[in-house]
Amino acid sequence: MARPLIGITASARGARISSWANRMAVWRAGGRSVRITSLEPFPIDQLDGLVVGGGDDIDTALYGEAAQPKIRIDPERDRLELQALDVAEARGMPVLGICRGSQMINVHRGGSLHVDIHEVYEEAPRLRTVLPRKRVSIVPDSGLYRILGISECRVNALHHQAVNRLGEAISVVARERSGVVQGIEAEGARFLVGVQWHPEYLVADPRQQNLFRTLVEAARGRPVFELLAA
Numbered sequence: 001m002a003r004p005l006i007g008i009t010a011s012a013r014g015a016r017i018s019s020w021a022n023r024m025a026v027w028r029a030g031g032r033s034v035r036i037t038s039l040e041p042f043p044i045d046q047l048d049g050l051v052v053g054g055g056d057d058i059d060t061a062l063y064g065e066a067a068q069p070k071i072r073i074d075p076e077r078d079r080l081e082l083q084a085l086d087v088a089e090a091r092g093m094p095v096l097g098i099c100r101g102s103q104m105i106n107v108h109r110g111g112s113l114h115v116d117i118h119e120v121y122e123e124a125p126r127l128r129t130v131l132p133r134k135r136v137s138i139v140p141d142s143g144l145y146r147i148l149g150i151s152e153c154r155v156n157a158l159h160h161q162a163v164n165r166l167g168e169a170i171s172v173v174a175r176e177r178s179g180v181v182q183g184i185e186a187e188g189a190r191f192l193v194g195v196q197w198h199p200e201y202l203v204a205d206p207r208q209q210n211l212f213r214t215l216v217e218a219a220r221g222r223p224v225f226e227l228l229a230a
Contacts, residue, residue, distance in 0.1 A: 003032040004048035004219035009081050009101070011055040011074060012037040021200035022051055022098070029212035031219060036084070038076035044087040049094045049219030052081055052101030054198060057161060063112035071115065071161075082108055094191035094218035096211060099159050102184055102194025109167025109186070117162045117180055124178040127157040130201040136182045142173035143185050143224070144193060147214050148207045155182070155197035155208075162196060191218040 006026045010019045019035050026033040031049070036042045044050070057071035059078050081101075085108040088095050097105040103113050114120050127133055132154035138145045145151065163181040166172065174183025174195070186192035191214065202208040218224045 003030060004216060005046070006031045006033045006049040006051060006216065006219060007036045007042055007044065007047040007084070008033050008051045008053055009036050009077070009084060010053045011077060012039040013056075013074070015053070015055045018054055018198070018200065021198075021203075022053055025200045025203070025209060025212040026051070026216065028209065029216040031212075031216040036080070038074070038080050041080070044084045045091065047093065049215050050084060050088050050096070051215070052085070052095065052097045052104050052194075054099030054101060054158065056100065058100065058103055058107055058113065060113075060115060063107050063165075065112065065115055068115050078104075089189075092190055094215050094224070095189075095193070096191075096215045097184075097194030098200065099196055099198055102196050103161060103163060105186070105192065105194045106163045106167045106170055106184060109170050111163060111167030111170060112165040113161050114164045116160055118160065120164075121178045121180050124176070124180050125157075130156045130158065130198065132156055132202060132205070134176055134197070136174050136176050136197070138183065139171075139173045142171070142183075143191075144173040144183050144195070147193070147210055149210075150207060153207065155195075155199075156201055157196075158198055159196060163194075191215060191224045 056074040169187040182196040199208040
C-alpha cells in the first residue's frame with residue numbers, strides 16, 4: 001500500500017485551517033486523506049484509518065448531561081462521527097482523536113465529559129493558543145509514551161471541555177498539572193488514541209508528528225508496537 005487513505009472528520013461550518021493542517025500532517029507521514037463532514041460524506045469502510053478532528057462541542061445529551069446554552073453543538077456531525085467510530089471499531093481500523101475527537105472516542109465508549117473544565121478544575125490555566133504553552137505528563141509505558149518517547153511535553157490548548165467518566169476499556173495516559181485529562185487510549189485496540197491538544201499545529205515538533213506517522217503505519221497494517229520498537 002503506497003499511501004493509505006485516512007479520513008479526517010471536520011465541522012461542515014468551517015474549520016478549513018485545522019482540516020488543512022491535519023491533511024498536511026497525514027501527507028508528511030506517508031498517507032493521503034479525505035475531508036469528511038456531514039455535508040461531505042465518504043464511505044467509512046473504504047478508509048484505512050481515521051482522524052476524528054477538533055471543533056464543535058459534543059451534544060451533552062449523548063453522555064447524560066443537561067443541555068447547555070453556552071456550548072456550540074452540531075448533532076449531524078455527532079451522528080457522523082459516532083457511526084464512523086462504529087465502523088472503525090468493527091473493522092479494527094486505527095483511529096487518532098484530536099481535541100473534540102478525543103472526547104468523542106470517550107463518549108462513543110460510554111464515557112462522559114466535563115462541560116466546562118473551569119467549573120471543576122479551578123486552577124486550570126485559561127489558555128487558548130496554538131503555541132505549546134501547557135505542560136502535560138505522560139504515563140510511562142503507555143502507548144502514547146512509546147509514540148512520543150517522552151514522559152513530559154508542552155502542548156497547545158484550544159478547548160474548554162475534557163474527559164470526565166471514562167468509557168469502556170479507556171485509560172487515561174496523559175494529564176496536565178491541574179488534573180485535566182489530556183490523553184486517552186483504548187485497551188486491546190490496535191491503535192485508538194486521543195489527545196486533547198492539536199498536534200497538527202505543532203509542525204516543528206517531530207515527536208508530535210509521530211502521532212500521525214504511527215497512525216499511517218498502523219493503517220498500512222503494520223503492528224503498532226512492532227513499529228514503536230523499531
